Every structure is written in structure tokens, then in C-alpha cells.
Amino acid sequence: MQTSPLAQPLTLPCGATLKNRIAKSAMSDSLGDGAGNPTDDQIRLYERWAEGGLALSIIGEAQGTPYFAEKPGNLILNNQSDSGLFERLAKAGATDNAQLWLQLGHAGAMADAPISTPKGPSALNLPGLTCGALTMEEIGALPAEFTRTASLAKELGFGGVQVHAAHGFLLSQFLSPLFNKREDAYGGSLQNRMRLLLEVINEVRKAVGPEFPVGIKLNATDQLEGGFAEDEALEVIAAVDQMAIDLIDISGGTYFPGAASSSDRAGSGPYFLEFAGRAREKTKIPLMVTGGFKTRAQAENAIVEGKADLIGLARALVVDPELPSFWLSGQRGEPQFPRFKNPPEGGVTAWYTMQITQNANGDAALSPDDLEGVIETYESRDETRRRIWNSKHS
Template sequence: MDIAFSPLTLPNGATLPNRIAKAAMEENMADADQTPSQQLLQLYKGWSQGGAGLLLSGNVMVDCHAMTGPGGVALEDDKHLAKFEEWAKVGQTAGNHFWLQINHPGRQIRTELGQPALAPSAVPLDLGNLSKLFAPPQEMTEVQIEDVINRFVTTSKLAERAGFSGVQIHAAHGYLLCQFLSPLSNLRQDQWGGSLENRSRILFEIVKRVRAAVSPKFCVAVKLNSADFQKGGFDQEDASWVVSKLNNMQVDLIELSGGSYESPVMQGEPAKGSTLAREAYFLEFAADIVKVTNIPIMLTGGIRRRQVLEQVMNSGVAVAGIATALALQPDLPNALKRGEDPNPQLAAVKWWNKTLAALARMMVIKYQLNRQSQGLKPKLSVWPSWALLLGLWSGNNRAKLYRKQMEMKE
């Protein structure tokens, strides 16, 4: 455990006080104006005091018209920057780093939000009967692609002004940049599609321009899928190539994850494999990537026990990302440092519809986050079906409020 609680100096010279990160979870707790709420401040203050060396926010959108869900945070101008300054301050109470995860949903935008879904190609999500919950995607024009690139840059500059110590560019889990990377969702024949080099172009442009726009001490990270886990999709060989190219772009940390809404492996455990494989989903690939990159690697997916954390650290992975376990026990890093092994976990949701099961599991996690944001203890006995219904009801109300806000802006 000495490795996990030792400092890590990143390529830009910034130092994380330890190698445990609170990985991103989508909280959907923004105020009506899509700014950080007091609930969010309460959450991140608790996580800062809980001992993680790095906190990563849930999705912060670069465009208020393109949200991953109702109740999300957006940062596209300095109109409410004071609220972000307060969030940055409370999230770094204990001297840890706090980075904003910045994102665009692409085609993964819900119909109830009433906004168009932009994507590299007009390829809809394949979720069976649940596909209708998402807006049909429109193929992006060159002008729209350039606008999105500029939005990532603007949000990064604003994040630095607000006092955050870095940003993480989200190119995983089936969101827009991940859609560009995948040959299944990117059917373009121009400079943004076709070869892997072209499909990666938007990510590389964003990374280069963000790095040039912020100060050297400000951290720039990327979240990347190790694979989409779909036949013919973005695979581990593709991911290795992308990482090799990022080596020369002054990236400070790469987080490896996997899956998408269509193949939500990041939300649940594989059916087969060793205990370690079930608890650190993407470790084998991460251990291989460590050998071929000079960028520190962060691994997220199921880590919660001392033994697993030790094996992750011993593999050469630089940072262990913990998400769900910190929704259940925000001071887990401090507990591990004291020599304890509380092993907080949720029961698996074993429904026949994997997409619906993943959604229910996500709602169970959000249920715990809501309790934590109100100073309440987790309630692990909550039924997934109840958490799902409660989450859908809350989401529906937030969606109505969001649509009203958008109408007022127009």
C-alpha cells in the first residue's frame, strides 16, 4: 500500500499527494441554471476530506444544449464562474487535485431533453426497445465539428480560471469523441472518418488546442476506452495506437475504461473470470499499455478492496480510480491508509435486459450520492427497481425544467 499513498509527479510537474482518484460518476445535481449546486459542493467536500489525491468531476458539458442527462452541469461561459470557483475551492479542501471531466454526449442525448443529437454519422443507438429514448442523430458538418473543438478549449480555459487544477477530456463510454473513434458509429469519408488516424483527429485536435490554451501547470488528461466491446468496433489495438500518439501531446494522465450505452461493461461485472478480473475490469490491458507509454495510466473499474488495489499498483498503473465504492464510503482512501479493508459494494443487478440492468445500477449509485449530498448514510438495501423508478421520476422533472430553461434562452 506504500505505492498507493506515495506522491505522483505528473509530466507537467504537478504532484498528486497520493495515487488514489475519485473517478467520475454522473451526479445530475446541478442547479436549474446548470451550475454546481450546494449538493455537489457537499459531495466533493466529503470526498476531498476522505483522502483521495485526485477528484474527477462527473460530466461537465461543453455545450448547454448537449447534455448527457437532466440536472447536468455545463460550463460554456463565465456568467456563473463564481459558483464554479466555490466548487473548485471546496473540492480541494484537503490539498488534493480536482479536475473537471469535460464532455459532449453526441448521439447519447435523451429525447426528453428536446435538443438535437449531433454525431459523426447519422447512426442511431442500437438499444432495442430503449432506442426511442434517445434523439435520432444528425451527421455533423465541418463547422459544427470546429465549434465543438473550440468549446472544449473554452471550457478548459474557464476551468483554470475557476481554480480547478486540470481537465479530463472524455473520449470513452460512447460519448461524442468515442463515437468518432469507433468505425461502427463513424462512417464518414472525409478527414474526420475512415482510417483510425482520421477518426482520432478530433480528439488529437482538442488535446493539442487545450494544451496550448492553458498554462503549463494546468493538468490535461484523457479518458479512453480500452475497447468498445462490440464486434467490429474500437478495440485494444486501436486504443494502443491512440495512446502511442498521445505520448507526444503533453498529456498528463490517461484513464482507461471501456464500454458504452450499447455495451455497458463499465457498469457491471463480467460473467466469467478471476476475482481480480471481476474487480479491476481493464487491468490486463492497462498493464500492457504501461509498457509502451511515458504517460501515467489511471485504471478505473470495480476497485474497492486492499488486495485489488495492491495488485493494480504493482502492475505499474500509476493511479487507481475508485467510483462506486466512494459513493458508499467517501472516506475509503483514509480507511485503507489506516490498514482497514471495508470492501463497500452493491449487490449485482441481474436482469435479463443488460442495458436496463446497467441503468438500474446507475440509479442505485445516484440514490446513494443523493443521500451522501444530504449528510445521510448509504442505504445499501434499496431495491434497484425502486431506485430506477425514483431516478426516472426525478429525471423527468429535471428534463421539464431543462426544456423550460432552454426555451427561455431562445
């Protein structure tokens, strides 16, 4: 039997080896307990994904503090966390020689207002988005905050960490001229706008040492007019190439209110593969490409053509948690994605998030026809967790 290109191991610059070329990219699984700790459901979910044959799962996103979370189901990893639950999660995600990395998050301007006071690079007052501006002192404290979370992740047994600088979250906001109107050392030129990201990477690497995997998730573009564009992203990749990074995960889009997510856009193929081909000319760091892989052939071709070293799957692994094992053995070509009729904004994301819960519990798949009820359940669960969050962290 011919071996799939996806079955090749990948050795990262730090020396760690991924057993194949399939990864679960970070999604907001929204399975934290509302106080910032993992749940039994979450632990089962990452064990199931590991048993499904992938090499790497990235859990999105772990906050360093309770003050800028994207959702009340996010994890918080700091000295007040339940270390025993995090250790169980790390161990479950490492089943069958898989790796589980923590995505280091900070939602900034996109922080969930009912449980936080959103702040970004600059004050904004837009429809659906109001935030204050971070002070220089607050910015100066951020690298240490990311570093504390990364160090704890290593201590508790996680396989690596990923710095989240995509999808409109804080480090992505600093990169984008739409969010970042600062006139000091952290705004204006791209060199200034990428300053915080490079400071975070540098401090995280110093803290975890040379042999612990550190990745970064970066937008190819935030897909907003006047925002962070591909040529700027290539410049950031060239700068990151000079640093001790093990994996650059290329994605795109933003959760800016009203903006279409990459996942909701029509298209039959990978969204950012051509950009990855351009990025390859800027860096020797392994590239993970996330978004739009619908078939095994698309994933295999990306590896063979050298545009991607690792294939990032998200919604495909929600509808088919065992997909990697079938792709690696050549038994299945493509997952079956649900089709929705006129879903409201955020509705499809809610459906996939609740399907993740079904997977964690081993329950039957949801139907696309259940969308209205699913959204109601999703919103009700968030409200319950917001009450828990505020009672614990206010």
C-alpha cells in the same frame, strides 16, 4: 507501520503533484440544478470525498453548451454560468490538498433527446438510438468549445481538466467504426478517426499553458462487436504520447442502448489492468486504471507491478466515501457492494446515482431492496430537471 504503495505521491508531467495514488473517476453524479449550475448538495459531496483521503476527484461531466448534454443534471460551464457556484465547487473539491478536475464532455449521439438534438459523427437510426450527423463546420468548432470550458475551469480554480473520449460519448464515437461512417478527413482510417481528439487535446493544452494538468479518458475497448478495439486503443495511446498530456485514464464500455456496462459485468478483479500493462509499453505518461478494483490488495498490486500509476474508483466511493483514508492506513480491505436481484437495464446505475445524493446529504444508505422506488425517484428527478433545462435553454 509499513506504508502502503497507494500512499506514494505522484508528480505529473506538468509538475503538479497528487498526494497519493487514489482517484475518484468521473461519474455522472446528476447533481446539477437542471440549469447547468452546481448545487449545494454537489459542493458538499466533493468536499466529503476530498475529506475521505483521495488525491484526485474528476467530476463528470461538464458541458461547454446546453445542446448535447448526457443528462439534465450535467453541469454547463461557459460565460453564462454562475461562476460563484463553480468557484465554491472547485474550492470544496480541493479540501485537504486534494485536486478536483472537470471532465470536459459532449454526449454527441448519446445526448439526452428530450433536452437536445443528438448528433454524432454519422447519422444513425437504430433501436433506442437516432441521431443526425455533424457537419464539417460543426466539427471544426468543437476544439474551441472544449478549449473555452477548459480555460474557464482553470480561471475558476479547478485543479485540472480531463478530455472525455470514452464510454460512447462524442470523442469516443469518432474513434469507433460503429459510430463513425464518415468518408472525409474525420472518418475511415484510425488516423482520421482520432483526428478530432488530437485537435481537441492540442487546442486545450495551448489555452491552459504547460503547468495546468490535462488528462484524457480513453476506452481500452468499447466492448461492442465491430467497435473500437484494444489494438486501436494502443495506437491512439502512442499518438497521445507525443502530446502534452498528464494522465491517461483507461476505462472501457459504452452507454450504447442495450450494451452491458463494464460495472455491471461479473468479475472479481480490475477490468482493464492487463490492457494497461500493454499500454505501458506505448507511453511514459502516467496511467490511471478505472474499473473493477474491489480490494485494497488489488489496488496496491497494480501500483507495485507498474501497470497503473493511479487507481480510479467509482462505485466503491459511492458505497464508502471514506474508503481512501482506510486503505491508506491499512484499516479496511474492501468495500461492501450491494447485490441486486434481476435489476432492469439502467436500474443499478440509477441506484448508485441516488446513493450519491444520500452521501451528499449525509443521509442513510439506500437498501438494494429499495430499487423499484429508487428508480422511480431517479426518473422523476430527471423529468423535473428536463423541464428546468428546456425552460432555460430552449
